[in-house]
Amino acid sequence: MDFGPHLLLAILEGAVGAAVLALTALGLSLVFGVMRVVNVAHGEFFMLGAVVAWFIASPIAGHPAIGFVAALALAPLVAGAIAVVVDRFVLKEVEYDPEATIVGTIGVLYIIQQSALMIYGPEARPVEPPFNHRIALPWFEWGETGLEFYYPWGLSTTSYKLFVIVAAIGILLAFWVIMSRTRLGLIMRATQLDRETALAFGIPVQRVYSIVFGFGAALAALAAVLIVPIQQAHYLMGHDPLLLSFIVVIIGGLGSVRGTVVAALLIGMSDGIISVFLSPTLSKILATLLVALVLVFRPQGLYGKKMA
Amino acid sequence: MSLLLETKGLTRIYGGLRAVDGVDYTLAKGEIHALIGPNGAGKSTFVGMVSGRIPASEGEVWFEGQNITALPAHTRIRQGMAYTFQITAIYARLSLFDNVALALGRQDRTDVLGALDRVGLADRAMQTAGDLAYGHQRLLEIAMGVAQAPRLLILDEPTQGLAESEIEGFNTLIRSLAGDTTILLIEHNMQVVMALADEITVLDAGKILARGTPQDIHANADVQNAYLGTG
Amino acid sequence: MTVDTRSVLLHLGLIALLIVLGLVLPTYHQGNLARILVLATYAIGFNVLFGYTGLLSLGHAMFFAAGMYGCGLAMHLGGWPVLSALGAGIIAAAVLSLIVALLALRTIGVAFMIVTLMFAQAFFLTALYLGEWTGGDEGFVIAQASRQIAGFALTDPLTRFFAALAVFSVALLITARMMHLPFGRVLIGVRENEERTRMLGYDTFRHKLLAVIISGTISGGAGAAYAVLFGYVGATFASVQYSIFPLLWVLLGGMGTTIGPLIGVAFMFYLIDYASGLTNAYLLIVGAALVLLTLFARAGIVGEIRKRWVPWLP
Ligand SMILES: Nc1ncnc2c1ncn2[C@@H]1O[C@H](COP(=O)(O)OP(=O)(O)O)[C@@H](O)[C@H]1O
Ligand SMILES: [Mg+2]
Numbered sequence: 001m002d003f004g005p006h007l008l009l010a011i012l013e014g015a016v017g018a019a020v021l022a023l024t025a026l027g028l029s030l031v032f033g034v035m036r037v038v039n040v041a042h043g044e045f046f047m048l049g050a051v052v053a054w055f056i057a058s059p060i061a062g063h064p065a066i067g068f069v070a071a072l073a074l075a076p077l078v079a080g081a082i083a084v085v086v087d088r089f090v091l092k093e094v095e096y097d098p099e100a101t102i103v104g105t106i107g108v109l110y111i112i113q114q115s116a117l118m119i120y121g122p123e124a125r126p127v128e129p130p131f132n133h134r135i136a137l138p139w140f141e142w143g144e145t146g147l148e149f150y151y152p153w154g155l156s157t158t159s160y161k162l163f164v165i166v167a168a169i170g171i172l173l174a175f176w177v178i179m180s181r182t183r184l185g186l187i188m189r190a191t192q193l194d195r196e197t198a199l200a201f202g203i204p205v206q207r208v209y210s211i212v213f214g215f216g217a218a219l220a221a222l223a224a225v226l227i228v229p230i231q232q233a234h235y236l237m238g239h240d241p242l243l244l245s246f247i248v249v250i251i252g253g254l255g256s257v258r259g260t261v262v263a264a265l266l267i268g269m270s271d272g273i274i275s276v277f278l279s280p281t282l283s284k285i286l287a288t289l290l291v292a293l294v295l296v297f298r299p300q301g302l303y304g305k306k307m308a
Numbered sequence: 309m310s311l312l313l314e315t316k317g318l319t320r321i322y323g324g325l326r327a328v329d330g331v332d333y334t335l336a337k338g339e340i341h342a343l344i345g346p347n348g349a350g351k352s353t354f355v356g357m358v359s360g361r362i363p364a365s366e367g368e369v370w371f372e373g374q375n376i377t378a379l380p381a382h383t384r385i386r387q388g389m390a391y392t393f394q395i396t397a398i399y400a401r402l403s404l405f406d407n408v409a410l411a412l413g414r415q416d417r418t419d420v421l422g423a424l425d426r427v428g429l430a431d432r433a434m435q436t437a438g439d440l441a442y443g444h445q446r447l448l449e450i451a452m453g454v455a456q457a458p459r460l461l462i463l464d465e466p467t468q469g470l471a472e473s474e475i476e477g478f479n480t481l482i483r484s485l486a487g488d489t490t491i492l493l494i495e496h497n498m499q500v501v502m503a504l505a506d507e508i509t510v511l512d513a514g515k516i517l518a519r520g521t522p523q524d525i526h527a528n529a530d531v532q533n534a535y536l537g538t539g
Numbered sequence: 540m541t542v543d544t545r546s547v548l549l550h551l552g553l554i555a556l557l558i559v560l561g562l563v564l565p566t567y568h569q570g571n572l573a574r575i576l577v578l579a580t581y582a583i584g585f586n587v588l589f590g591y592t593g594l595l596s597l598g599h600a601m602f603f604a605a606g607m608y609g610c611g612l613a614m615h616l617g618g619w620p621v622l623s624a625l626g627a628g629i630i631a632a633a634v635l636s637l638i639v640a641l642l643a644l645r646t647i648g649v650a651f652m653i654v655t656l657m658f659a660q661a662f663f664l665t666a667l668y669l670g671e672w673t674g675g676d677e678g679f680v681i682a683q684a685s686r687q688i689a690g691f692a693l694t695d696p697l698t699r700f701f702a703a704l705a706v707f708s709v710a711l712l713i714t715a716r717m718m719h720l721p722f723g724r725v726l727i728g729v730r731e732n733e734e735r736t737r738m739l740g741y742d743t744f745r746h747k748l749l750a751v752i753i754s755g756t757i758s759g760g761a762g763a764a765y766a767v768l769f770g771y772v773g774a775t776f777a778s779v780q781y782s783i784f785p786l787l788w789v790l791l792g793g794m795g796t797t798i799g800p801l802i803g804v805a806f807m808f809y810l811i812d813y814a815s816g817l818t819n820a821y822l823l824i825v826g827a828a829l830v831l832l833t834l835f836a837r838a839g840i841v842g843e844i845r846k847r848w849v850p851w852l853p
Pocket of ligand 1: 345
């Protein structure tokens with residue numbers, strides 16, 4: 001393949017990654033923004049989404065779309081419910097102390113991951129996509145007769161990958177509507193701005209925290225259900241999304257939705273594109289160092305607040 | 309008399325607010341100087357800049373004839389300042405002994421107990437500081453300042469939360485330091501101010517409104533009207 | 540008896556007890572104990588920063604691994620003798636901790652935790668990336684013949700045990716002494732109230748810098764010793780898991796206590812040893828322990844003992 005088609009392919013792959021990353025990172029960012037705590041177990045809720053999707057979809061016979069839709073609806077609920085339990089029995093008990101929460105959620109990380117190993121096992125298993133057509137993509141070139149279109153060999157994507165991108169955009173818009181147009185969103189934003197005042201105005205802050213924590217986990221699980229037909233479910237799959245979400249949330253600015261989405265695009269796309277040209281390990285090294293240095297020299301990220 | 313401390317045009321800006329606004333101030337060696345003014349006048353910010361805890365936006369701080377504006381707080385403290393916080397800042401989980409030992413910079417038993425004794429807390433040396441009553445925590449904070457044997461002792465509202473009898477003890481302690489130690493005292497309790505201060509500076513909205521002996525300030529109609537008795 | 544003498548007796552008594560254990564235990568447990576002692580040295584290093592200075596690093600594996608790779612590569616690729624290789628490992632860890640400290644100490648709290656985590660992740664990935672030399676995930680084995688000091692083969696179980704004990708004792712005595720000196724007291728001051736400590740005239744940045752370097756260097760020394768004594772070097776030791784372990788050990792044993800790290804490592808070692816006989820998901824124990832400690836016993840085993848019965852425990 002020539003450079004041009006190659007780049008287009010990289011951009012498409014990057015866009016799928018960016019879409020899923022934006023949803024995952026948004027969950028982490030929401031939790032940090034409203035509750036001022038870092039959920040280190042966030043990647044495990046992502047993994048839960050994929051693993052639960054497999055448990056739901058695989059026994060359902062008939063068209064793969066039935067199992068997929070069921071997983072799309074139920075897996076985030078399961079992950080969210082588990083997160084609410086974690087919030088009740090761990091985070092609330094340590095009174096949302098930032099450092100204790102980190103140590104506690106590291107523990108939760110191992111508990112969820114190892115439970116998945118016991119119940120689901122060490123294998124990687126796919127979920128069948130609801131539809132999956134190969135779509136060949138055209139490329140153009142200046143030929144003797146002017147602009148010529150042709151279909152380079154290997155330049156293709158699938159309808160499912162395009163669906164992932166569209167679905168992610170849809171979910172992001174829905175999220176934005178919830179945050180800016182509904183009472184729930186208003187309550188979340190009020191709690192984020194000032195916990196004490198929110199309490200004084202009779203907002204049940206504890207319940208809001210549970211909802212936010214569950215909601216954040218559900219977003220990660222939702223992202224995982226979308227990606228599992230492409231990537232397969234595995235009990236260790238939460239590691240990379242966690243790291244990338246950290247990177248996104250820090251670069252974007254903690255607690256800033258706009259920053260998170262912009263940074264997810266930036267990181268997801270460049271991760272996709274760079275790893276086509278550089279080794280994926282090298283691009284990860286550069287990304288982690290970049291994040292560390294952003295935190296050191298520009299702790300407020302692109303938008304958003306300083307992490308104390 | 310020679311100067312211990314001087315500030316020139318000292319200013320601190322928070323956002324648009326000039327919390328301390330071009331203050332020129334001098335403090336002579338050996339004096340007990342009271343800084344008074346309403347809440348929010350900029351007193352804590354001013355002494356914060358003197359001690360280096362808060363960086364100055366503009367202006368200079370001179371200590372013993374040396375420009376110390378660029379020096380970090382810990383160096384200024386090493387050069388002979390001590391600072392007690394308006395909001396009690398002791399080591400709540402350590403013993404009184406350890407608190408004072410850290411202030412002294414050594415664990416000499418006699419010296420530590422001596423410093424605690426000056427505020428009447430020597431018999432509680434092994435207690436955990438956070439378990440003390442609030443008034444006693446203030447006294448511990450003062451003991452830590454005194455233990456450093458500073459040339460300039462900065463006290464930010466030391467008598468807040470002290471009982472009448474403890475205030476009496478505080479006055480005695482400060483008088484016993486006078487001469488060797490120069491004292492810059494932020495104080496709302498006018499009885500304490502009148503009993504201790506050689507001189508008073510009134511700060512208002514970041515600027516010096518008046519300066520003089522307690523009698524002058526007491527007689528000053530402006531100050532009288534606006535600020536005295538509002539503490 | 541003053542607190543000082545009691546503390547000296549405690550530490551020397553502990554070392555004497557370990558000598559006796561080394562002599563009487565069967566070879567299997569002797570080997571375990573040697574490993575425990577080296578990992579406890581790592582935990583002691585971590586404790587200097589976390590337990591005494593109040594700075595929680597989530598990336599200490601990079602210091603442990605820096606010592607390990609520094610020493611292991613010097614032997615494996617450079618053919619260096621054990622003692623100079625140990626020195627190389629320790630210097631590598633010291634230099635890395637200086638660099639990390641200068642950058643990471645510009646942040647505080649949660650940001651400090653994440654910055655250290657990210658640096659360690661970059662270190663881990665670099666170890667993988669340089670697989671040609673490091674052997675990546677699989678690592679490399681250090682030739683048995685080269686693992687000896689002045690004719691004493693470190694592959695011999697008893698010799699290895701005493702070498703591990705020597706490393707542990709040095710770290711234990713250094714930190715125990717340090718916490719009695721004004722320097723150590725100031726670290727505790729920084730942990731309890733940094734602003735107050737600064738306003739007592741202490742250069743808190745310099746103290747924190749030294750704490751990171753001392754902590755990182757002890758951890759690196761442990762990593763170097765691990766390479767020499769057990770003959771294996773691999774990227775696992777640089778992974779996140781090996782940054783979480785010392786946190787777990789120190790929380791379990793008792794943060795800010797001199798003997799807590801050893802107690803924590805020993806307890807966890809045998810717990811995991813037992814659990815891995817039952818299930819391949821033995822890390823579940825690690826998770827459960829972390830959650831339970833956060834919820835119910837933040838002072839850890841030795842910390843609770845100190846709180847309830849023996850207030851003078853150092
Ligand atoms: N960290 C800060 N950020 C913003 N404003 C501040 C800060 N500290 C003090 N101020 C403001 O500066 C003014 C002076 O405060 P302060 O020096 O504490 O007054 P005083 O000690 O005389 O009561 C007040 O209006 C206060 O609100
Ligand atoms: Mg004040």
